[in-house]
Amino acid sequence: MNCTEDPSRNSEVHFRSSFAFWTLGVVSVVLSVLSDAGNLINLFVLTRRHMRSTMTTLLVTLAWADLVPPTVVSLNNILFYYFLPRMNYSSTFLTTHMFARSIFNALANVLTTFSNWLIVLITTFRLIVVKVTKQQNV
Numbered sequence: 280m281n282c283t284e285d286p287s288r289n290s291e292v293h294f295r296s297s298f299a300f301w302t303l304g305v306v307s308v309v310l311s312v313l314s315d316a317g318n319l320i321n322l323f324v325l326t327r328r329h330m331r332s333t334m335t336t337l338l339v340t341l342a343w344a345d346l347v348p349p350t351v352v353s354l355n356n357i358l359f360y361y362f363l364p365r366m367n368y369s370s371t372f373l374t375t376h377m378f379a380r381s382i383f384n385a386l387a388n389v390l391t392t393f394s395n396w397l398i399v400l401i402t403t404f405r406l407i408v409v410k411v412t413k414q415q416n417v
Contacts, residue, residue, distance in 0.1 A: 303356050303359075303360065304356055304359075304360030304361070307353065307356055308353045308356055308357060310349070311350060311352065311353035312353070314349045315346055315349060315350055318342045318345050318346040319346070321338070321339075321342040322342050322343070322346075325338050325339045325342065326339060333404075334401070334404065334405075337397060337400065337401050337404065341397045341398065341401065344390050344393050344394040347386070347387070347390045348386075348390050348391045348394070351383045351386050351387045351390075352383065352384075354383060355380055358376070358379055359376050
């Protein structure tokens, strides 16, 4: 490596490999679109007037919470693999990507944690309903 070369260019090559582009830039975006479509179908079905109940409210909240993380991660991948490489300066590219990735990952982690705790709440709620129903039948 020449001392006059920009050292940030070496790290850029690793992130923009062909394998990373196809797995993170294409496959993850396709999977995100499919998961978003599934969650939108859940929201469409569960928000019907005749479906209103406490459990349905929890499931609708879960669908909303599960809708955001894949979308945010896909936006990050689209930004990284499709828009940021067009920037002329690699230091600007890496700085912008690191900033965007930090914000997107924080949002995705918070909502994934929220989603996990909603699953715990739904499971606890169902356990209580089963126990109470079982005691009433005995």
